[in-house]
Amino acid sequence: MVQPLLQVRSLDVRYGAVQAVDGINFEVEQGEIIALLGANGAGKSSTLNAIAGLVPTFGGEVQFDGQNITNLRPEMLPGLGITLSPEGRRVFGTLSVAENLQMGAFGMKDPHEIAAAWDRVYTLFPILAERRDQFAGTLSGGQQQMLAVGRALMSNPKMLLLDEPSLGLAPKIIEQIFELITTLNQQGVTILVVEQNVSMALEVANRAYVLANGRIATSGAAKDLAASTNLQNAYLGGA
Amino acid sequence: MELFLQQTVNAFALGGTYALLALGLAVVFSIMGLINFAHGELMTIAGYVLMYCGLAGISFVFAVPLALLASTFAAVLMERVAFRPVRNSSGATMLVTSFAVAMILQVLFQNLISVRSQPVLLPEALSGSIMIGGLVIGVNKLVAIISTVIMLIFLDRFLSKQKYGIAMRAAAEDFAVARLMGIRANTVIAGAFAISGLLAGVAAILWVSQRASVDPLMGFTPVLKAFIAAILGGLGSLRGAVAGGFLLGFIEIYLAAFLPPALQEFRDPIGLGLVVLVLLMRPNGLLPAASLKAEKV
Numbered sequence: 001m002v003q004p005l006l007q008v009r010s011l012d013v014r015y016g017a018v019q020a021v022d023g024i025n026f027e028v029e030q031g032e033i034i035a036l037l038g039a040n041g042a043g044k045s046s047t048l049n050a051i052a053g054l055v056p057t058f059g060g061e062v063q064f065d066g067q068n069i070t071n072l073r074p075e076m077l078p079g080l081g082i083t084l085s086p087e088g089r090r091v092f093g094t095l096s097v098a099e100n101l102q103m104g105a106f107g108m109k110d111p112h113e114i115a116a117a118w119d120r121v122y123t124l125f126p127i128l129a130e131r132r133d134q135f136a137g138t139l140s141g142g143q144q145q146m147l148a149v150g151r152a153l154m155s156n157p158k159m160l161l162l163d164e165p166s167l168g169l170a171p172k173i174i175e176q177i178f179e180l181i182t183t184l185n186q187q188g189v190t191i192l193v194v195e196q197n198v199s200m201a202l203e204v205a206n207r208a209y210v211l212a213n214g215r216i217a218t219s220g221a222a223k224d225l226a227a228s229t230n231l232q233n234a235y236l237g238g239a
Numbered sequence: 240m241e242l243f244l245q246q247t248v249n250a251f252a253l254g255g256t257y258a259l260l261a262l263g264l265a266v267v268f269s270i271m272g273l274i275n276f277a278h279g280e281l282m283t284i285a286g287y288v289l290m291y292c293g294l295a296g297i298s299f300v301f302a303v304p305l306a307l308l309a310s311t312f313a314a315v316l317m318e319r320v321a322f323r324p325v326r327n328s329s330g331a332t333m334l335v336t337s338f339a340v341a342m343i344l345q346v347l348f349q350n351l352i353s354v355r356s357q358p359v360l361l362p363e364a365l366s367g368s369i370m371i372g373g374l375v376i377g378v379n380k381l382v383a384i385i386s387t388v389i390m391l392i393f394l395d396r397f398l399s400k401q402k403y404g405i406a407m408r409a410a411a412e413d414f415a416v417a418r419l420m421g422i423r424a425n426t427v428i429a430g431a432f433a434i435s436g437l438l439a440g441v442a443a444i445l446w447v448s449q450r451a452s453v454d455p456l457m458g459f460t461p462v463l464k465a466f467i468a469a470i471l472g473g474l475g476s477l478r479g480a481v482a483g484g485f486l487l488g489f490i491e492i493y494l495a496a497f498l499p500p501a502l503q504e505f506r507d508p509i510g511l512g513l514v515v516l517v518l519l520m521r522p523n524g525l526l527p528a529a530s531l532k533a534e535k536v
């Protein structure tokens with residue numbers, strides 16, 4: 001049997017008395033796009049941050065590519081082939097666009113690989129090449145999101161964790177972001193994406209998990225979930 | 240006019256030393272939110288190395304790099320032993336830790352070396368002076384200004400051109416995300432301390448070269464001033480630290496030179512009053528840091 005690329009078992013995340021993630025299980029197969037959905041405060045970011053080592057896990061185990069990465073320090077992950085583009089973009093505003101991208105490739109040694117990464121990102125996002133010397137803080141929201149994704153791609157990851165990439169963007173830009181997710185997936189990147197934009201996320205994803213109060217409330221093929229009429233009302237806070 | 244120019248040179252020399260010290264405080268603060276009051280003891284260590292080299296007959300040319308090496312190494316060691324265990328604690332905990340480190344080192348200096356001030360042998364050339372355009376300028380002042388400029392250029396190049404320098408700026412802005420990029424927390428923090436130690440070493444050499452002596456509390460006053468300078472410039476902002484250092488140097492020197500004799504007694508309060516005035520107008524300092532969030536997810 002082929003092992004899933006990412007396997008999360010009984011993941012438990014707590015902040016003091018707050019139980020943010022309550023023993024969830026899920027897996028992502030090589031080549032999939034998986035959406036992680038849920039209302040505000042459901043525990044989506046906590047899940048991604050725990051996988052990335054930004055917050056400690058209280059219990060459970062995370063396996064990536066056959067390796068136990070539970071509670072590994074965040075700086076170790078890009079080298080293993082998994083990167084997180086965090087919620088709120090968080091580009092380095094006082095660094096130039098090019099410096100942001102350079103930081104994305106921080107751990108890479110092979111100059112050919114690094115050159116290929118620059119090529120790939122500047123081909124995907126010509127605007128970043130155009131603005132390479134501009135401070136990232138002066139980019140528009142959409143451009144910053146592209147920079148955040150481009151920066152995460154610079155380490156040439158097998159798997160990308162995206163936390164709300166469409167947050168606060170105009171509808172046209174959101175469409176571009178979801179197209180991008182598909183494109184990257186076709187380039188061989190496995191993707192776990194957290195989204196509030198449920199319909200768009202279910203359109204591009206293969207499967208989805210819906211979180212509510214730190215537990216997986218439901219899961220399944222994206223098209224089945226999209227067809228289920230009560231998904232919004234039941235788990236995603238209506239509307 | 241001549242007196243004014245003369246004092247301006249002095250102000251640049253003193254302000255430059257404050258700037259280097261404030262910069263050392265700011266580099267560490269911007270990365271980990273720690274105000275390191277033991278920074279002064281790094282100066283003192285460099286000072287004692289100069290003293291011992293003089294006693295051992297080691298030429299000043301070799302004593303300088305040894306002193307710089309000592310303060311740099313001491314800074315890295317200080318981080319490893321004292322600050323790493325409290326890295327994720329509150330700013331207050333780290334501040335108190337730095338006071339403890341400072342006091343422990345002061346007591347060690349007093350007991351292992353001497354309570355009293357010790358003379359430091361300096362090359363004769365340093366106490367000479369040269370004429371530039373009708374101005375008599377002390378060689379030590381000139382050396383101080385040139386060293387400061389070299390250090391500032393060096394640091395600016397490092398932070399803007401080197402991969403590790405850029406990583407330090409990234410970590411200063413958003414430490415957690417810098418780590419997500421694969422930038423090692425330990426490396427960046429050790430690097431920040433190494434730079435602050437090097438800056439303290441240079442400042443110590445300049446400080447000692449104006450006074451020719453070293454004592455266990457040598458670092459206290461200049462680092463207190465540097466702390467004021469860093470706040471004046473905008474805590475955590477590197478350019479601010481430099482600006483604040485120079486401004487404080489100018490305020491002190493000009494007040495000492497031009498305040499009427501009757502008011503000289505009140506020189507320090509007047510100087511601090513001016514600092515407070517600047518901060519009232521610019522509460523975040525002259526050139527505040529872009530990101531003041533001490534986020535540490």
Ligand SMILES: Nc1ncnc2c1ncn2[C@@H]1O[C@H](COP(=O)(O)OP(=O)(O)OP(=O)(O)O)[C@@H](O)[C@H]1O
Nearest residue numbers: 015018019020038039040041042043044045046047
């Ligand atoms: N650093 C923290 N300290 C304390 N509680 C936290 C912290 N981070 C998150 N929480 C709590 O954990 C729970 C889950 O938060 P999380 O950020 O994972 O939700 P989310 O699903 O990403 O929500 P959103 O859609 O709003 O981003 C919430 O109740 C939140 O208040």
Ligand SMILES: [Mg+2]
Nearest residue numbers: 044045046087
């Ligand atoms: Mg979230």
